[in-house]
Amino acid sequence: MTDHFQALENYFKRIARIDHARTFLQWDHMVMMPPGGNQSRSEAMAELTALRHEMLISPELGDLLGRAAEGLQDPIRLRSLQEMERMYKRAICLPAELVKAKSLAGSICEHGWRSQRKNNDWQGFLANFQEVVRLAREEAQARCDFRPGHFPTPYDALLDLYCTGDSSSFIAGIFAGLKRELPELVRQVVARQKTETIADLRGHYPIELQQQLNRELMICLGFDFDRGRQDVSAHPFSTGGRGDQRITTRYRDNDFLDALLATAHETGHAAYEDGLPAEWDGLPIGFARNMCLHESQSLLFEKQLFLSRSFITYFRSAIHRLLPATAEFDGAALWAATTRVQPSFIRVEADEVTYPLHVILRYEIESGLINGSLLARDIPAVWDAKMIQYLNLSTEGNYTDGCLQDMHWSDGSFGYFPSYTIGALNSAQLFAALRRNHPDWQDLLAAGEAGFIRTWLKNNIWSKASSMDSQEIMQAASGEKTNPDYFLNHIRARYLEGLN
Amino acid sequence: MTDHFQALENYFKRIARIDHARTFLQWDHMVMMPPGGNQSRSEAMAELTALRHEMLISPELGDLLGRAAEGLQDPIRLRSLQEMERMYKRAICLPAELVKAKSLAGSICEHGWRSQRKNNDWQGFLANFQEVVRLAREEAQARCDFRPGHFPTPYDALLDLYCTGDSSSFIAGIFAGLKRELPELVRQVVARQKTETIADLRGHYPIELQQQLNRELMICLGFDFDRGRQDVSAHPFSTGGRGDQRITTRYRDNDFLDALLATAHETGHAAYEDGLPAEWDGLPIGFARNMCLHESQSLLFEKQLFLSRSFITYFRSAIHRLLPATAEFDGAALWAATTRVQPSFIRVEADEVTYPLHVILRYEIESGLINGSLLARDIPAVWDAKMIQYLNLSTEGNYTDGCLQDMHWSDGSFGYFPSYTIGALNSAQLFAALRRNHPDWQDLLAAGEAGFIRTWLKNNIWSKASSMDSQEIMQAASGEKTNPDYFLNHIRARYLEGLN
Secondary structure (H helix, E strand, O other): OHHHHHHHHHHHHHHHHHHHHHHHHHHHHHHOOOHHHHHHHHHHHHHHHHHHHHHHOOHHHHHHHHOOOOOOOOHHHHHHHHHHHHHHHHHHOOOHHHHHHHHHHHHHHHHHHHHHHHOOOHHHHHHHHHHHHHHHHHHHHHHHHHOOOOOOOHHHHHHHHHOOOOOHHHHHHHHHHHHHHHHHHHHHHHHHHHOOOOOOOOOOOOHHHHHHHHHHHHHHOOOOOOOEEEEEOOOOOEEEEOOEEEEEEOOEOOEOHHHHHHHHHHHHHHHHHHHOOHHHOOOHHHOOOOHHHHHHHHHHHHHHHHOOHHHHHHHHHHHHHHOHHHOOOOHHHHHHHHOOOOOOOOHHHOOOOOHHHHHHHHHHHHHHHHHOOOOHHHHHHHHHHHHHHHHOOOOOOOOOOOOOOOOHHHHOOOOOOHHHHHHHHHHHHHHHHHHHHOOOHHHHHHOOOOHHHHHHHHHHOHHHOOOOOHHHHHHHHHOOOOOHHHHHHHHHHHHHOOOO | OHHHHHHHHHHHHHHHHHHHHHHHHHHHHHHOOOHHHHHHHHHHHHHHHHHHHHHHOOHHHHHHHHOOOOOOOOHHHHHHHHHHHHHHHHHHOOOHHHHHHHHHHHHHHHHHHHHHHHOOOHHHHHHHHHHHHHHHHHHHHHHHHHOOOOOOOHHHHHHHHHOOOOOHHHHHHHHHHHHHHHHHHHHHHHHHHHOOOOOOOOOOOOHHHHHHHHHHHHHHOOOOOOOEEEEEOOOOOEEEEOOEEEEEEOOEOOEOHHHHHHHHHHHHHHHHHHHOOHHHOOOHHHOOOOHHHHHHHHHHHHHHHHOOHHHHHHHHHHHHHHOHHHOOOOHHHHHHHHOOOOOOOOHHHOOOOOHHHHHHHHHHHHHHHHHOOOOHHHHHHHHHHHHHHHHOOOOOOOOOOOOOOOOHHHHOOOOOOHHHHHHHHHHHHHHHHHHHHOOOHHHHHHOOOOHHHHHHHHHHOHHHOOOOOHHHHHHHHHOOOOOHHHHHHHHHHHHHOOOO
């Protein structure tokens, strides 16, 4: 029996080693590779991806899994087996032709999107996108059919890939609360901020000095450069493997705050990955739980920690030292400049107060698309109506800044958007629990001490990996499941009362 | 039939894609990876290596190869099949236990060597090394047994892995000629150089400016940065795949010539790889022919091209521009300083005149070890005797600068050393042919034009890949097989007559 389970673990560890190769080749592709390498890199990646898929759907694995539960009593192993089965079922439930068709339609649509967005060409996009939606619905149905009764709606079957454990009805309840409160809150914050004078932080900030500043921030946040790297890429991201977390940042020479925020954010992602238990390395039970928790870690580092009044006041001295042109901005000025709220068209540029409304809009549209209550061709009208309702902005005829702005849907990644906002809610809720545990948190951050945050997160989130469901983790860490009140309280405190 | 051959090609292309992953993960390991990533990277590499080996020795491939020759008439395909079979046979002829034992003994011995070399600890090294030699002899015998009559000696079976096509008797004949001529030549050159005053080039040369200078050299030598990169590593090397050649250099801030020479050298390796025919990508017929030709390309770029009086006189202006402290050195001074000859202990630091004697010594020892005429424990005495005979230097009791100086043997890479010198001979011979084809070569190089060299090498060497034997390539390109006279003439011209 033990030997049998060992064989199963070894099987998944082999898959994880192929994934290690894919991860770092992908990093290289984004950060290092010259354009001439594209063709052979794409071929190699496709080969490894196919190989991984073959390993995951092989009868050998099905057989190992089928016989594993027999006599298994250790609760951790039972849980480990459950996570292995989740990974196996996710792969084997889709017919090979569907996987291929999806990949093809996704890359055609995404490729077209790059120019169609620029050209405000909704009709051109729609022509490709309808096939993507059709295949995504087929995928959702296939996932439902494979596990009868498991997913309450087809959309849940896709949501499960990113927000594993958080159902659409659970999320809908939470989003309903946010929709009730946020539009009015946004109005109040905007009105309040109208009375404030905000320093203009733009200037000339040499990239090399910004790099050093961001490196200092990472060290201050506990990043270990013996176990990771920071590089430059067109869009900030984080990736990596055991003992080797890699984040990227991009720099603009007229702005230093954007890069610092991105660095804090990606450092949070990297911290979660680096804090996963070594003994579960390569096993599904050892993976980060879901994207809602992943995003909660990055947002906790970015919005709760870095943007806290105490920390930014502390870190200001490093900013002044490396970028002397910032000397005129004190802690309050920096804090005020980084916490501006303004309804706007673009999600990725939105402040933390309006951001959830962008996500709720997308959630409502994509769930309708997959569950069949909305057709792709009706997206622009619905988008415009909801933007007016939530943010009082019209996108009529403006697809570039409306429904064509994100890449997610073009390649068929439906179900991802909610994780941004559930992550934001989780981060506020976890930080509130953390503050209860450390009443002196402001003194600690004002002294540049972030170690207590890492320790608490390691004990309560990172070390759990996938050994519990996401809401079990939230419950154990914070005393309750995801509850939007913590986020709303955080927004009120920071933006209406000028606290934290 | 065509479908069958296509299946065979696809099979090898799949292996090549795994090799692509191994290549770039290895590059990352050497150039980018933080120390914390070592464990998981090693595991992933071992997984991919095992996977590649399994693919190569699979009955499926054996079957495909066995039925491929039937009715095959196209000479290129016949040649392609022959190279596939060579790769297959090299892998399948060794029992799995031997491969494993060899890998284990090699890594133990190499690991120990790192400290033993520093500590002059021959006895400690010998304890591990005897097992490495025993297994290498076993390997050589297994390779001979698999192809009865193919290898004239066991050593030839290992030599074949690096100097494919150049037998030990052929090499021995060439080395005999060098042994007759070189010791006396060295004496003459040293005596002549005693009368010259040589400028001391040491100074302070900022690394960033050196990097820019080396980049300019690469561009001048035809390197395309859209199809490759240059980075920094502890030891210069080159690697890569289709459309993505990566070389590394190391810099010292008191010396600028070392890095330039290494850059020219690695640019030559990269040029060969980049010039291999795209239509044979991933197929054994499309690989670089052997290490003797590979080294000939790097040495041609380094010693024949870069170190030619014409080119260094041209490139001097870039050196002066980026490193103003060098302004006092004219072309003749630079050339004189880079062509010093002095018998010394360390192969990797040796000048091109004494270098072959270091290689011949190693060749004689390693062939004796593998063929059974020499025991590992007798190496220090033989080393000392040959060093005295060839270079008039004694290494008695000095293992650090004697038989412990190289890493090659510690991990069982016997048969590699000859390629350095056959490569040097080939480079002189090919460059002589190139000069006959371009009588104005000195004018071209003096104007910084290196394109004619790339064109000639592409037509005569790179485009042949492995579609011909190494000596067929030499014959077609230069009119004869490897002949040491060209190298000796080059040495006489450069070092006794002050030409080229």
